[in-house]
Amino acid sequence: MPSPTLGGMELRQLEYFVAVADEASFTKAAAKLFVAQPGVSAQVRRLERELGQPLFDRSGPTVRLTDVGEAVLGYARAVLDGAAMVRLAVDEFAGLVRGRVAVGMVRACSSVELPPVLADFHQDYPGVEITLSEDDSDRLLGAVISGRLDVAVVALTEEEPDGVALDVIVDEELVIAVSSGDRLAGAGAVGIEALRGRGLVSLPKGTGMRACLERACAAAGFEPRVALEVSNPAMLADLAARGLGPAILPASLAAERAENLTAVRVSGPGLRGRMALAWRAGGPSSPAARRFLDYARAAFAAVEQRV
Structure with a gap:
């Protein structure tokens, strides 16, 4: 089945272009995408012919973006993100939930049982990819505010942070x-x-x-x-x-x-x-993340808080 197109460009070509830019290597991009390296090279070449400009400088030991490639990269990411959001919106309307949820967890946390919540959510919504990262609370809150994380379990100090909503667990x-x-x-x-x-x-x-x-x-x-x-x-x-x-x-x-x-x-x-579930004050952007937030809030609310 052919990839959806935008003008003469295919979304697959943009996906491969972004992967090569991120990995600075056609070989590593191919491994990340689980495709053969010649296929990645061929798709990027077609995209360059469509645009009439080289996107990568291949003359050195590593692949580097050209000036045109640098200018195009942000737009390519935006197109791919937009296409993903279109699919998520359709899935949500159809009663399906797919996509990704990025969850954070404060290091050395023994008082919050997050793994059972993740496992139960995965069982109910197997189409959602879940990533989990550990860090200190300040970095986790910064990642929530910037959108790199959808939800995080953090430790609270006396001053509650701006820009996030909280459920004390x-x-x-x-x-x-x-x-x-x-x-x-x-x-x-x-x-x-x-x-x-x-x-x-x-x-x-x-x-x-x-x-x-x-x-x-x-x-x-x-x-x-x-x-x-x-x-x-x-x-x-x-x-x-x-x-x-x-x-x-x-x-x-x-x-x-x-x-x-x-x-x-x-x-x-x-x-x-004090431990809390934190998310961006405006709410997570994706349907999958919003569904996970509702799921996690309900799961933690059902557990009696230790006071």
Whole structure:
């Protein structure tokens, strides 16, 4: 079946052109598109003949866009995006859902069960391609605002970001978790000042619990001294239980390990760990992403929040 055309150009030719531009290689573009390399070269040559100008400089070790190619690339992307949106709109009208959903997840997150939501959505909508990436909350929120991500699970600080809409999924007390032999183990509650000068175990910068720790310590007039940094909350709990230093943990995780960990509450304002589902304030652009957002919001709403 021939590819749809625009003037004398085929959408397939534009697709191949964009792939070669992205990969800077005909061979890599062919592998990305799952087609033979000669076919990619032939389609791009036909597009160049149609336009009457070379789009690539093939004289060097890598393929480079010509000035004309640079000028054409943005328009080619727009045409392909428009064609995809036309198909998605037709599918949505027909009751079908296809397309792609880009989802983000904050690193070292143990309190939100995102994988079951993704699996259930995939089972109900197998025509939707789902991508999942992990990063810190600031980068995830930036990707949501720019449109690189449709939806993300992020950790919240006191200041809620502009340009995004939020559903809080988890709002949980954070505690100081220590081993039974730690000098804080006998205290029911202490001020955050009790951590001044202590060697702490902590999640990396960019995670919600690390941000809560740093913010509370800054309010008390000191910087936390992080001696060990790990990316897994379960490992963080194990290190604290073995006496390698106090750790800030969700109260629920500390309670699960009560035989090895002692949870000490933080007096005063206390610490809260909040996780939220975030999406662009205007809503996701594609039908598939809008369907996933509705699906995820309903799924998380059905789970009782830990308070």
